[in-house]
Amino acid sequence: MTTALAPAGYTVLPFAAMLLAIAICPLALPNFWESNRNKLVVAGVLGAPILVAYVVRDPRALVHMAQDYVSFIVLLAGLYVISGGILLTGDLRATPLTNAAFLALGAVLASFIGTTGASMLLIRALLQTNRERTRVRHTVVFFIFVVSNIGGMLTPLGDPPLFLGYLAGVPFAWTFRLWPQWLTMTLALIALYVAWDAREFAREPITALRRDRTTFEPLRLRGRLNLAWLGGVVLAVAFLHAPWREVAILAMAAASIHLTPPTIRQANRFTSYPIVEVAVLFFGIFLTMIPALELLRVRGSELGVREPWQFFWASGILSSFLDNAPTYLTFLALGQGLGLAREIVGVPEAILAAISVGSVAMGANSYIGNAPNFMVKAIAEEAGVRMPSFFGYMAYSIGVLIPLFVVVTLLFFR
Numbered sequence: 001m002t003t004a005l006a007p008a009g010y011t012v013l014p015f016a017a018m019l020l021a022i023a024i025c026p027l028a029l030p031n032f033w034e035s036n037r038n039k040l041v042v043a044g045v046l047g048a049p050i051l052v053a054y055v056v057r058d059p060r061a062l063v064h065m066a067q068d069y070v071s072f073i074v075l076l077a078g079l080y081v082i083s084g085g086i087l088l089t090g091d092l093r094a095t096p097l098t099n100a101a102f103l104a105l106g107a108v109l110a111s112f113i114g115t116t117g118a119s120m121l122l123i124r125a126l127l128q129t130n131r132e133r134t135r136v137r138h139t140v141v142f143f144i145f146v147v148s149n150i151g152g153m154l155t156p157l158g159d160p161p162l163f164l165g166y167l168a169g170v171p172f173a174w175t176f177r178l179w180p181q182w183l184t185m186t187l188a189l190i191a192l193y194v195a196w197d198a199r200e201f202a203r204e205p206i207t208a209l210r211r212d213r214t215t216f217e218p219l220r221l222r223g224r225l226n227l228a229w230l231g232g233v234v235l236a237v238a239f240l241h242a243p244w245r246e247v248a249i250l251a252m253a254a255a256s257i258h259l260t261p262p263t264i265r266q267a268n269r270f271t272s273y274p275i276v277e278v279a280v281l282f283f284g285i286f287l288t289m290i291p292a293l294e295l296l297r298v299r300g301s302e303l304g305v306r307e308p309w310q311f312f313w314a315s316g317i318l319s320s321f322l323d324n325a326p327t328y329l330t331f332l333a334l335g336q337g338l339g340l341a342r343e344i345v346g347v348p349e350a351i352l353a354a355i356s357v358g359s360v361a362m363g364a365n366s367y368i369g370n371a372p373n374f375m376v377k378a379i380a381e382e383a384g385v386r387m388p389s390f391f392g393y394m395a396y397s398i399g400v401l402i403p404l405f406v407v408v409t410l411l412f413f414r
Helices: 010-027 036-057 059-083 096-129 137-146 160-167 170-204 205-214 224-239 244-259 262-267 273-303 308-321 324-336 349-365 371-382 388-410
Strands: 085-092 219-220
Touching: 010 036, 010 262, 010 273, 010 308, 036 059, 036 273, 059 096, 059 160, 059 224, 059 244, 059 273, 085 096, 085 262, 096 137, 096 224, 137 244, 137 371, 137 388, 160 170, 160 324, 160 349, 170 224, 170 388, 219 388, 224 244, 273 324, 273 371, 308 324, 308 349, 308 388, 324 349, 349 388
Parallel strands: none
Antiparallel strands: 085 219
16 A cells, blocks of 8 residues: 555544544533534544545445444443343442452453453442441542453453454464563552552541441342353454354343343343443544554654554553544554564554553553543442542542553563
8 A cells, every 4th residue: 555545644633523523522511522413423524525435435334334343333332241240249348458359350340241241340339338438538549450451352242452453464463572560560550549548448437447347238239141242252252253243142132131130230220321322432443543553654654653651652642632433543553664574463462462461551541531430430439439529630640650651661662
């Protein structure tokens, strides 16, 4: 491919506008943006010029985009529906080690049932366990760091960017090679959390600690059959190809809805709103990013981003404020345009690792970096936890995560 075949620079404007809308509208126009119908209007208006242009220019690109979009949404919807049929309840003693066990469990589950699934499964039980305590904010913040983001690094099921990489040709098992980065960050954050929570635990009022000791309810898991369906999704993604993969996932999601008692989903406050929101937004993202990805593949070498550490920080910083799934694809296309060693899907393995870790891990830097972040915040506030503001949360992430990412850079991406 030559630069003569590259789309014009102005064709990326709808993509940029779509990402800016996702980042800014929840803060600037919360009432307008709350409606999925309004999101669909924005996505349709911004995507229409690209749709018309590629019907004429390259209809095969639209077909390829549509196939990836359907696979992406079916996987997310399947995981969301099935995990919504699992209810974990209980009220353990809210010690630092108990809370750390929740984080560790979530860090493992996130890679297999998705960061959204693991977050929704564990957050209410964690809040129930800590309801007698008065100092809980930091626990929810670390939960977002570990369970809603960094935990989902080991499989394509863990976080949307990795699944898009799988659809682009990254082998299913390749992400297991990210275990050193996953383990380093997870252990560091849990160790820091234990020290932090031990200090906060010592400052709790005596009456709060007494209530915590006397109020105990063992953990109880309902909807266990859905664990089998989740295992089936893993097998479908690992061993089946489109369209049988999507058919199998939809069949298991339908079985989950049919066989799970409705009271479980009611207790989980399960609704279709979040997955409809994702479907609407990613319709606009997938459509508008077609020329942006094509342009990066053709002219990406002109940007000067070539080293793994540059990809780690560039993809990570954008993932902090824009959606990490299109950010991943953007930098993957950039790497493919550099003409370097084509080890995995047209890029060196070190660069693919840097993009993957940066996109997944740095989604924790802000509330808008990854979809579960805001969901966990909303559930915590509903339970009476006074969560940090947008910039207050970033004070936590800058103080805790940025030094950790510097260490990760020195250890793995120099």
